[in-house]
Amino acid sequence: MTARPVAAVILAAGSGTRMKSDTHKVLHPIAGRPMLLHLVDTVAGLSPERTVVVVGARREQVEAAVAPHSVAMAHQAEQLGTGHAVAQAEAALAGFAGDVLILYGDVPLVSAETMRRMVERLHGADSPAAVVLGFRPADAGAYGRVIADADGRIAKMVEYKDASPEERAETLCNSGLMAVRSVDLFALLARVGNDNAAGEYYLPDIVMLAAGDGRASAVIETDAVEVTGVNSRAELAALEAQWQQARRARAMADGATLTAPETVWFAHDTAIGRDVTIEPNVVFGPGVSVADGVAIRAFSHIEGATIATGATVGPYARLRPGAVVGEGAHVGNFVEMKKAVLGKGAKANHLTYLGDTEVGAGANIGAGTITCNYDGFFKYRTQIGAGAFIGSNSALVAPVSIGDGAIVAAGSVVTQDVAADALALVRPPQTAKPGWAKRFRAMMTARKEAK
Known part of the structure; x- marks a missing residue:
């Protein structure tokens, strides 16, 4: 030059x-x-x-x-x-x-x-x-x-x-x-x-x-x-397809496995490490970095996220801007993260929303858990400590902190901080009324027959 x-x-x-x-x-x-x-x-x-x-x-x-x-x-x-x-x-x-x-x-x-x-x-x-x-x-x-x-x-x-x-x-x-x-x-x-x-x-x-x-x-x-120039929507789509085909080839040449290459869509700045496996129908938006040894399961959408070595994402996961998945962590099916950190070895395997949240190493987030980070006016953060266990179908109403090793019982709505190693149980006591269901069915059947 x-x-x-x-x-x-x-x-x-x-x-x-x-x-x-x-x-x-x-x-x-x-x-x-x-x-x-x-x-x-x-x-x-x-x-x-x-x-x-x-x-x-x-x-x-x-x-x-x-x-x-x-x-x-x-x-x-x-x-x-x-x-x-x-x-x-x-x-x-x-x-x-x-x-x-x-x-x-x-x-x-x-x-x-x-x-x-x-x-x-x-x-x-x-x-x-x-x-x-x-x-x-x-x-x-x-x-x-x-x-x-x-x-x-x-x-x-x-x-x-x-x-x-x-x-x-x-x-x-x-x-x-x-x-x-x-x-x-x-x-x-x-x-x-x-x-x-x-x-x-x-x-x-x-x-x-x-x-x-x-x-x-x-x-x-x-x-x-x-x-190649672009003068129409059709030409735009054709050039996109050419760009994607070349990018997929480069990803595989650099050591990634794409099980169905034609179904994977990269952004202009997607960074993919070695020994990464990308299953079908994965879409990368801008700002994604994927380290070595990551598995991205089918039908996941990832944008503005960082995924560390050995992590697993998906299937059907959505990582939004600010999501950080730690080393060896698991993000499972129908899990969404936004401005959230999932620490080393932590798991959120099913039906979970983590927004404005930091999850410590080794914590387990049960199915159906959500962090309630928005009150209609402002966003608030949730802190979940290392080794904590959040039971299924829990709602953590931010701002709130769950201490290291704490357990939140299934079905809890947590509005106050939980100390380390404590149990948070936020639900009414279970009561049983013997024979009630049988009597109810009989009553309703009689009403229906009377009409």
């Missing part, structure tokens, strides 16, 4: 009407992260001196999404083509002397390695005026074509609408992504005209303008999946 500074211009001004959505197209998610933020994060890996996002329709949505990132904004008030869009970034790049990557917010999966290759090729021995990223799709369709020699030197670039039948027969297509020196970019853009079938200012025209000056440009190729 050249030591020259790098900047990125990300085009995100299109209205995305084919999405039929009130949400800007580039903010629709792939693997739980907006497409645009995939790209912003990848660009950040190159340590750019500047990143500029060009916005237009629904600009306030895009600006809000990138606000936490070190990104400058440029506004394209009218959509007059890709060349016009890039030109709007000139002010934001004033004084920048380096290489500019031109990217698209709806082409989210281009890799940092490909970006580096583009910049490296820009500084090849033949010093091309621009580098174009090309690809060969299964169906070239209406993509612009790149006519180049065996060394990648570009003879011509042409939009499909303006191409001849011979040019349309070319299989090398233009992804739209480019690398250009800043000293050349805006000077060339200023010369781009709109004398074409669409009446737009095309970014690729800078290649032919440079050629007219005696400076050739070059094309490098990448896989079609990497430069």
